[in-house]
Amino acid sequence: MIGVYRELEGSMRLAAHVLRRFWVLKLPPVAEEFARQVYFTGASATASVVVRGALVGTLIIAYVIEVLNADAALAVRILVWVVLREIGPLIAAVLVIQRSGTAVATELALMKVSGEFSNLRHLRIDPQDYLAVPRVLGIALANAALTVYVQFIAVGGGMLLSALVIHVSLGEMAESFFQLASPLDVLYSVAKSLLFGAAIGVIACYHGLNPPGNSINAVPKAAISAVTQATLAVMLLNVVFAYLVYGSALFGLFTAAA
Amino acid sequence: MSAADLSGVALGYEPPVEQARREGRIWIEAGGSHVLRALGAGFKSALLAAVLDLRPRGDARVVILGAEMGALDARSREAVRAQVAFLPADGGLISNLNGWENIALPLGFHAPRQLRDAAPRVYALLEPFAPDVRALLARLPEEMTPYERVLTSYARMRLGRPRLVLAEDLPRGLGAAERQRAGGFAAAYLADCPEGTFVRLEDGAQGTDEAD
Numbered sequence: 051m052i053g054v055y056r057e058l059e060g061s062m063r064l065a066a067h068v069l070r071r072f073w074v075l076k077l078p079p080v081a082e083e084f085a086r087q088v089y090f091t092g093a094s095a096t097a098s099v100v101v102r103g104a105l106v107g108t109l110i111i112a113y114v115i116e117v118l119n120a121d122a123a124l125a126v127r128i129l130v131w132v133v134l135r136e137i138g139p140l141i142a143a144v145l146v147i148q149r150s151g152t153a154v155a156t157e158l159a160l161m162k163v164s165g166e167f168s169n170l171r172h173l174r175i176d177p178q179d180y181l182a183v184p185r186v187l188g189i190a191l192a193n194a195a196l197t198v199y200v201q202f203i204a205v206g207g208g209m210l211l212s213a214l215v216i217h218v219s220l221g222e223m224a225e226s227f228f229q230l231a232s233p234l235d236v237l238y239s240v241a242k243s244l245l246f247g248a249a250i251g252v253i254a255c256y257h258g259l260n261p262p263g264n265s266i267n268a269v270p271k272a273a274i275s276a277v278t279q280a281t282l283a284v285m286l287l288n289v290v291f292a293y294l295v296y297g298s299a300l301f302g303l304f305t306a307a308a
Numbered sequence: 309m310s311a312a313d314l315s316g317v318a319l320g321y322e323p324p325v326e327q328a329r330r331e332g333r334i335w336i337e338a339g340g341s342h343v344l345r346a347l348g349a350g351f352k353s354a355l356l357a358a359v360l361d362l363r364p365r366g367d368a369r370v371v372i373l374g375a376e377m378g379a380l381d382a383r384s385r386e387a388v389r390a391q392v393a394f395l396p397a398d399g400g401l402i403s404n405l406n407g408w409e410n411i412a413l414p415l416g417f418h419a420p421r422q423l424r425d426a427a428p429r430v431y432a433l434l435e436p437f438a439p440d441v442r443a444l445l446a447r448l449p450e451e452m453t454p455y456e457r458v459l460t461s462y463a464r465m466r467l468g469r470p471r472l473v474l475a476e477d478l479p480r481g482l483g484a485a486e487r488q489r490a491g492g493f494a495a496a497y498l499a500d501c502p503e504g505t506f507v508r509l510e511d512g513a514q515g516t517d518e519a520d
Contacts, residue, residue, distance in 0.1 A: 078423060079409075079416040161403065169400040172360050173414040173464075174390065180417070 057279070061256045067178050068186045068252065074179045075187065083180065087188025091150040091247075092195045099145065100207070103200045106137060107208015111223070112216050122218050126226040129205060134235040136288070138201040143246040143284045146193050147277055151254040154185050155276035158258025159269045167259075182259065186251030193247025194240050201239065242291050246284050253280040318472050318505035320371030321355050327366075338374070341494040341506040352509060359474065360394055362386075373471055390418070393470035395493075397479045399457030401449040407456075408445040411464045418468070426467060433463045436496065437489050454479040455486040462493050470504065473497060477510045 074080045110132055114125040158181055161167060167177045205227065213220035257276040261268035314320070318338040322328055331351040336342050347355065358364035359372060362385050370377040375388045394400070401410045411430055415423055434441045437459050444456055452460065458479065465473060478490050494506040 077417055078420050079413050082409075157404070164403065166402055169396070169402065172394045172396075172400060173417070174386075175414065175417050 057256070057275075060260060061252050064178065064182060064256050064259070065186075065248070065252045068183050068248075071179055071183055072187060074183050080180060080184050084184035084188045087150075087185050088192045088195075090153070091146055091189050092192030095145055095149055095192075095196055096199055099141070099196065099200050100203055102141065102145075103203030104207025104211055106141065107133060107204035107206075108211040108215065109208075111208050111212040111218065115212075115216060115218060122222045123226045125212075125218070126209075126223050127230055129208060130227065130230045130235065133204045133208070134201055134231065134239055136292075138204060139197045139239050139243040139246060140284070140288065141204075142193055142197040142200045142243055143250065144281070146189060146196065146247060146250055147280045147284070150189055150192075151250050151276050151280045152273045154189070154251070154254040155258040155273045156269055158255060159261035159272035162259065162261055163264050163266060163268055177259065182252075182255040185255055186248055189251035189254070190244050190247035193250065194243045197239055197243035198236070201236070238295060242288070245287055245291070249283045249287060250280045253283055314371055314376060315374045317371050317374055319359070319373075319474075319507060320369065321358060322369040323351070323354060324366045324368060327351075327354075327368075336505065336507060338505050339503065341498060341508070343508045343510050345510050347509055355509075356394070356474070359392060360389075362389055391471040393465040393468055393473050395458070395461050395465055395473060395475035397458070397476040398454070399449065399452075399461040401452075401457055401460060403449050405448075406445065407447050407449075407452070407460050410449070410460055411445070411467060414464060415467050422467075429467065430463055433466050433496075434459065437462075437492070453486075454481050455483075455490060458490055462490075466497065466500070469501065471501070473504065473506045475506065475508045477508065 075084055107129060110129050111122075111125045114120045114128050115122065118124075161177075161181070170177050170180060209220060209223045209227070212218050212223070254276040257272040257279070261272040262275075263271075316338050317335065319334060319336045321334040323331065323333065331348055334344065334355065336344075354365045354368070358368055358370045358377075362377065364370050364377070372388050373391055375384070377385055377388065380388065402413065405413065408430070412423060412426060415426055430445070431441055434444065438444050438456070444452070444460065447456070449457055449460075473494075475493070478487060482490065494508065497506055498504060
């Protein structure tokens with residue numbers, strides 16, 4: 051219990067440090083780390099998203115039309131609700147945890163056990179400034195961009211594949227989509243994914259900066275802790291976000307007082 | 309010793325009495341190249357922590373570049389510390405940065421405006437010591453020889469224009485030619501920075517020598 055409290059406190063402190071010191075991004079080495087992080091988390095993950103995103107969109111449309119025997123308008127309505135608001139940010143977050151969360155925690159923990167943090171301090175460079183600030187902000191930004199990309203692929207690819215596979219009119223679905231989707235949905239999901247990304251970055255950096263020991267065995271332990279806690283944090287944040295914005299969480303299990 | 313007397317001191321380290329009786333103390337005059345021999349591992353780490361991390365053990369007295377560190381506020385201590393550089397035996401490089409990025413890292417943090425003019429200076433610094441500077445700058449630390457790591461660290465140190473340099477003993481496994489070349493670091497530094505002080509922390513018979 052004390053350990054959990056310590057990790058929570060440490061993560062909050064790191065988040066506060068990132069907010070307080072975000073201006074270090076203007077320094078060339080930090081800006082370079084930020085650009086690298088955005089590239090590795092965002093740009094290099096796009097290829098792996100295409101198939102998954104399109105399949106999720108197709109599955110939702112096919113399920114609603116074939117199994118629930120609904121029309122294209124309802125299928126698109128569910129697509130908007132599920133993909134734009136919930137699944138899009140979650141798919142992107144899970145992908146980022148799998149790829150960047152493990153990579154960041156492992157990289158930083160390895161640097162710590164090999165004494166590179168001391169090397170940085172001897173150069174009068176705070177490891178949190180140089181390593182954590184660009185990674186947390188980079189992951190947050192890349193996660194938001196990846197979410198928009200996932201939504202685009204899931205909605206566009208889903209409608210396109212559904213038109214080909216289950217012979218639903220693409221024009222009809224597109225018309226319904228533009229009637230139903232609102233910029234607020236995108237704004238909501240972008241805000242949520244920025245928060246998800248920041249949480250993933252903070253947790254991965256915290257475990258990388260504080261591995262459980264100074265031997266090489268501490269490296270995989272740090273990665274495992276980062277992945278499990280980041281996943282948990284994303285789920286919790288999703289529930290809290292849904293509760294705050296829509297007044298309900300866990301599909302209505304918890305409802306805000308009117 | 310009065311404050312005025314400290315003006316000619318580059319590095320002074322007096323551990324607490326008991327430890328000083330056992331392991332000695334350090335008092336190095338400003339200017340020139342010096343060798344500190346046979347520092348015990350504990351004493352050396354205490355000295356480095358006191359000078360580089362500004363964390364003196366117990367009530368140790370630390371004088372850096374004429375300033376009594378215990379009498380300074382945090383900001384002034386940082387200002388003095390900024391004039392001290394450290395050359396570790398393994399180079400102290402960051403593993404995911406190539407040679408150039410390692411050299412430019414502290415400059416990018418502490419004096420980003422100077423980065424624009426850094427490349428020709430780095431070439432000028434490295435050319436007397438490395439046959440192929442371009443290749444060295446492109447390599448990651450894991451692809452470098454021990455000599456190349458120390459050389460990269462040396463170039464990084466020189467860009468910062470420190471007034472006091474603490475250099476660990478050269479790493480094992482260096483060839484005779486590399487050892488000779490690396491031995492020229494102090495002379496090259498002092499030729500360019502005559503008011504500087506270069507202190508090598510060596511294993512060997514105990515004592516303090518003037519190297520030049």
